[in-house]
Amino acid sequence: MAVEPTLWISGQLAEKIRAHGAETYPHECCGALLGRDAGEVAGSDPTKYPVAPEREILALYPLVNRRDDSPRNRFSVTSEDVMAAEKAARESGMDVVGWYHSHPDHPARPSQFDRDHAWPWYSYIIVSVQNGAPQEMTSWRLNDDRQEFSPEGIEIRHRAAV
Template sequence: MLRIKESALRKIIEQAERDYPYETCGLLLGRVEGPLRTVFGAFETPNANPDRKHDRYEIAPEDYLKAEKKAKEFCLEIVGVYHSHPDHPDRPSQFDQDRAFEGWSYIILSVSKGKVVSYRSWELIDGKFVEEEILIFGR
């Protein structure tokens, strides 16, 4: 299960709409308590994919390190990734699955004509993505 602060989710949605028609991406900063991941912040990263920003995302190693440093400043850790699917559903592609880590949450946003129309969160279990419930809290 994923709990996410409303302000973090709002930031992710705004970024996805701003970056349309390209895939947007970033890292989820929070805490893990048993099976529950709680997200307190979203760390925006540029899409570092040099050739296919419209249907692939890539987070550069230096951006990952910056996010890790920011998380540590607030006694948090990286608990997942978010990215958008412009004009495609909010479910993982094979490309997404091939690059995922178990134990992280993956929020995918479907963006149509510049507006987020839906979003879901997924976790990788035994090599397959399973949808996880999203609970929104706070402001």
Template sequence: MALKIPAALLDQLRRHGEQTYPYECCGVLVGEFDSAGRKTVKAVVPCGNTRTDSPQNRYHIDPSELVRIQREAMLAGSDIAGFYHSHPDHPAQWSVTDLAEAHWTGCSYVITSVENGRAVLTNSFQLQDQVKDKDFENEVIEVSN
């Protein structure tokens, strides 16, 4: 699996993680799926983190924002292709919580580690719908100009 994203958009989502540090940022990746299920990101839509009770290690996107983004993406001929969030002072690796709370099968979940306020690593994982249990699969990020 692969996630194609222009460098400027990758930079945008990484900067978002720096802006919200030491709290987690989150947002939506709007893009297109090809016939093989590969995704190309066309826009990054920053969202607010509603988990004000624990924003340093949890995120949640207001579903009303998702409804609006989904509607606007579909009107533009695109789709929600994935999501992103940051891990402040923590590796860019999905957590048990990330998997438990992930429900968008086939979509990308992009995670950026932010250490001391600076974005370090960004990784992507595609949510797979296994027969009994869902799982994350490592995904290559292909950066374009």
């Protein structure tokens, strides 16, 4: 039976993502999720998982939203930023396993725009920020067919990150 994939994160890092969203409100925040993936992932379609692969976030790499034309409803990370995040991850023996961004005054649900621009495999964390206060945080993975995102469980791990 297919099992929903789960993303592990410490309470401290989850709080940092929420704080970043509050800090940049009413603009969108963004950053890279650095960590480790169990690696036995056949694809991004959770219906194909024989067991839920384990993925853990161990550090964040906050980025500057490059969309200065419409930062309230868009975020953009350039390929140079992606390469810098990958370098930072490699230097700590980790991988870039996903990305986070905020939805100011909108629910923590992926938009059509999110889906059109998403990559498979990555975890996409979205935090809703209502009137400057961070609310619900969700995580998503793009399905193999690019048609929709599937929810990914977020498990808060109450121990110090390695």
